[in-house]
Amino acid sequence: MAAGTVLAPLPATAVPEPEPRERSVAELLTDLQRLYQEAEEATETYNATEEQLKKQRTEVRRLDTELSRARLSLHDSRGAAGRLARQQYQNSTDISPYVRLLLARDPQHALDQGHVIGQLARERAQTVGRLTGNEHRADELARKARKALDAQLTLAARQKKERDAVRNRLKDVEELLATLTAEQLAALAEFEEKGVTEEQEKFMASGALSDHDREPSRAGEKAVRYAVRQIGKPYEWGAEGPKTYDCSGLTSEAWGHAGAPIPRTSEEQWAQLPRIPLKQLRPGDLVIYFPKATHVAMYMGKGKVVQAPRTGEKIRVSPIASNPVLGAVRPDQRPSGARG
Numbered sequence: 001m002a003a004g005t006v007l008a009p010l011p012a013t014a015v016p017e018p019e020p021r022e023r024s025v026a027e028l029l030t031d032l033q034r035l036y037q038e039a040e041e042a043t044e045t046y047n048a049t050e051e052q053l054k055k056q057r058t059e060v061r062r063l064d065t066e067l068s069r070a071r072l073s074l075h076d077s078r079g080a081a082g083r084l085a086r087q088q089y090q091n092s093t094d095i096s097p098y099v100r101l102l103l104a105r106d107p108q109h110a111l112d113q114g115h116v117i118g119q120l121a122r123e124r125a126q127t128v129g130r131l132t133g134n135e136h137r138a139d140e141l142a143r144k145a146r147k148a149l150d151a152q153l154t155l156a157a158r159q160k161k162e163r164d165a166v167r168n169r170l171k172d173v174e175e176l177l178a179t180l181t182a183e184q185l186a187a188l189a190e191f192e193e194k195g196v197t198e199e200q201e202k203f204m205a206s207g208a209l210s211d212h213d214r215e216p217s218r219a220g221e222k223a224v225r226y227a228v229r230q231i232g233k234p235y236e237w238g239a240e241g242p243k244t245y246d247c248s249g250l251t252s253e254a255w256g257h258a259g260a261p262i263p264r265t266s267e268e269q270w271a272q273l274p275r276i277p278l279k280q281l282r283p284g285d286l287v288i289y290f291p292k293a294t295h296v297a298m299y300m301g302k303g304k305v306v307q308a309p310r311t312g313e314k315i316r317v318s319p320i321a322s323n324p325v326l327g328a329v330r331p332d333q334r335p336s337g338a339r340g
Contacts (some may be wrong), residue, residue: 026191028176028180028184028188031176032173032176032177032188035169035172035173035176036173036310036311037290037294037295038169038172039166039169039170039172039173039237039310039311040237040246040247040294040295040310041292041294042162042165042166042169043166043237043238043246044248044265044266044267044294045162045165046159046162046163046165046166046237046238047238047246047248047249047264047265048264048265048267048268049155049158049159049162050159050238050264051263051264051265052155053152053155053156053159056148056151056152056155057152059148060145060148060149060152063141063144063145063148064145066141067138067141067142067145070137070138070141071138163238166237166238170237170311173311196318196319196321196322197319199319199321199322200303200319200320200321200322202321203303203319203320203321203325204303204321208278208279208325209278209279209281209303209320210279210280210281213282213283213301213302214280214281214282214283215282216282216283216284217282217284217332219255219258219259219260219284219331219332220258220282220283220284220285220331220332221283221284222257222258222259223251223254223255223257223258223260223284223298223331224254224283224284224298224300224306226253226254226257226258227250227251227254227298227306227315228300228306230245230250230254230308230315231306231314231315231316231317232314232315232316233245233314233315234313234314234315235247235308235309235310235311235312235313235314235315236311237311240252240253240264241253245308245315246308247266247295247296247297247307247308247309248264248265248266248269248296249264249308250298250306250307250308250315251266251269251286251296251297251298252264252269254298255284255331258284260331260332262331266288266289266293266294266295266296267292267293267294269286269288269293269296269329269331270288270293270296270326270327270329271293273286273329273330273331273333274329274330274333275327275328275329275330276328276329276330276333277328278325278327278328280328281299281328282299282301282330283299283300283301284298284299284330284331284332285298285299285328285329285330285331286298286299286328286329286330286331287299287305287320287325287327287328288325288326288327288328288329289323289324289325289326290323290324290326291324291326293326295307295323297318297320297323299320299328300317303319303320303321304317304318304319304320305317305318305319305320305322306318307322309322
């Protein structure tokens with residue numbers, strides 16, 4: 001009995017699980033901003049592939065056109081070669097030009113005939129040469145066309161993968177937002193706005209910008225006017241207008257309408273356009289954000305930018321420090337000493 005008493009199992013008691021800690025507004029905002037940034041990074045990657053795919057499609061069409069022309073020339077050359085072969089067969093029993101010269105009553109006339117025969121021989125050689133050349137050209141163009149088409153198919157597959165990545169990032173945003181109450185959403189918006197205001201005040205007090213605004217170039221002024229006309233239109237990833245835009249879609253279209261085409265994505269704009277110090281900013285210049293250059297806005301002056309912010313929002317005027325500034329570029333930068 002003693003052993004039984006000792007070994008008798010004690011009644012099981014459930015260990016209460018700790019109550020899940022409700023995340024703070026700051027934590028929620030951090031998570032949300034991270035997801036938005038990941039979505040925009042995926043969007044810009046998609047945009048870059050889309051641009052490559054457009055160029056590749058154009059190259060495929062160009063090669064297909066050239067190949068069609070080469071095949072037509074090859075068909076004509078083969079026809080000429082066929083006629084040449086028939087003529088040679090029909091004339092195979094003719095007396096040789098040398099015997100004609102010996103038997104001719106008029107040697108000069110025979111010599112003239114020999115000249116004509118020589119000219120025909122040269123033309124026949126040219127016909128054969130064209131046939132051979134056209135065959136080589138058609139073969140080479142067919143090889144290039146196949147290679148270009150393979151590259152197009154590869155890009156299309158990559159684009160589909162990147163499109164799915166964007167959709168997955170946006171789905172993560174939607175799922176997080178769906179878990180929040182109206183009170184939390186309001187608190188998030190208020191907290192974010194307060195943070196932007198503080199960052200803007202620090203940025204302006206740092207002396208990063210010049211004390212006075214510079215005059216825009218003529219093209220820069222046109223670009224700003226175009227961007228401002230789009231205010232109120234929705235953000236849509238991968239869009240280049242006219243009804244919706246993403247961040248780099250807005251800036252690239254604005255400068256395209258100003259007569260100075262620029263790269264499509266924010267990463268390419270940062271990598272390829274001339275960089276300028278923030279103190280030299282003038283309206284129309286582009287402000288690049290985040291360490292990977294995944295967001296871009298257009299400077300308007302007085303510490304403000306016009307931008308297509310993110311999914312669910314509309315094009316608007318924002319403080320320049322609404323996102324972490326990486327640097328600035330000038331699409332119509334001229335050589336030093338030139339007046340703009």
